[in-house]
Amino acid sequence: MASLTSELLTRSPECITKTLHMPDGQPFDFRLLLEDDGPLIGKYFESLGDDTRSKFGPHPLDMATGHALCTELDYTKFLRMIAVHRDTAIAYFILILDVRPGERNRYESYGITLVDGQDCIVAPSVADEYQNRGLGSVLMLRILDIVASLGFTRILLSGGTRATNLRAVHFYEKFGLREVGRFETSCDNIDMIRQL
Numbered sequence: 001m002a003s004l005t006s007e008l009l010t011r012s013p014e015c016i017t018k019t020l021h022m023p024d025g026q027p028f029d030f031r032l033l034l035e036d037d038g039p040l041i042g043k044y045f046e047s048l049g050d051d052t053r054s055k056f057g058p059h060p061l062d063m064a065t066g067h068a069l070c071t072e073l074d075y076t077k078f079l080r081m082i083a084v085h086r087d088t089a090i091a092y093f094i095l096i097l098d099v100r101p102g103e104r105n106r107y108e109s110y111g112i113t114l115v116d117g118q119d120c121i122v123a124p125s126v127a128d129e130y131q132n133r134g135l136g137s138v139l140m141l142r143i144l145d146i147v148a149s150l151g152f153t154r155i156l157l158s159g160g161t162r163a164t165n166l167r168a169v170h171f172y173e174k175f176g177l178r179e180v181g182r183f184e185t186s187c188d189n190i191d192m193i194r195q196l
Ligand SMILES: CC(C)(COP(=O)(O)OP(=O)(O)OC[C@H]1O[C@@H](n2cnc3c(N)ncnc32)[C@H](O)[C@@H]1OP(=O)(O)O)[C@@H](O)C(=O)NCCC(=O)NCCS
Pocket: 051, 052, 055, 056, 124, 125, 126, 127, 130, 131, 132, 133, 134, 135, 136, 137, 138, 157, 160, 161, 162, 165, 166, 167, 168, 170, 171, 174
């Protein structure tokens, strides 16, 4: 039974804000993106280097997109979560709450039927200088908590992950996601899913 709803998030987006800590003790707030966050998230996008951009590209990563995303927030479709330390965004995780045709068709080809309201999709990113310091792991635990509270029963990756992105593959396996299939784009990609 869901204890959290999109309607509640729309009324009170701050209800899921939580102060968390990196393994080294550094505190940060993990919260939903809000309509005034354009400059904050735009700056985050612009800070990302080529390596991160080659692995994480859900939309253009520039200031204009940061502003645009904040004017079209719809917590029934996307939960865009940011980790903020001293007025700087240090991570950005997207949760997609409805199944998109790309994922639906690929999973169908693996014999898995994705269901709206049961399956949600995650796309994580951590600021370059914060990667590999345990931040993503702290956030992923919180994300799993949130999606379970929303009543989802499975979580899968947005567009899979590059097979060569060994850190991401390890990261997802650590949180119980398992490979269910591969597909080619300009590179080899792995689809991974976890039952909640
Ligand atoms: C993937 C990402 C979200 C993970 O967040 P993070 O904060 O760096 O992750 P953490 O530090 O919590 O955990 C990284 C884990 O990978 C491991 N790791 C690091 N490099 C690795 C490698 N080359 N091969 C295998 N494992 C590796 C670390 O040891 C750690 O595992 P552990 O907790 O079992 O020790 C982040 O690195 C990122 O944003 N990367 C660039 C964008 C990206 O790849 N997004 C995902 C697209 S599918």
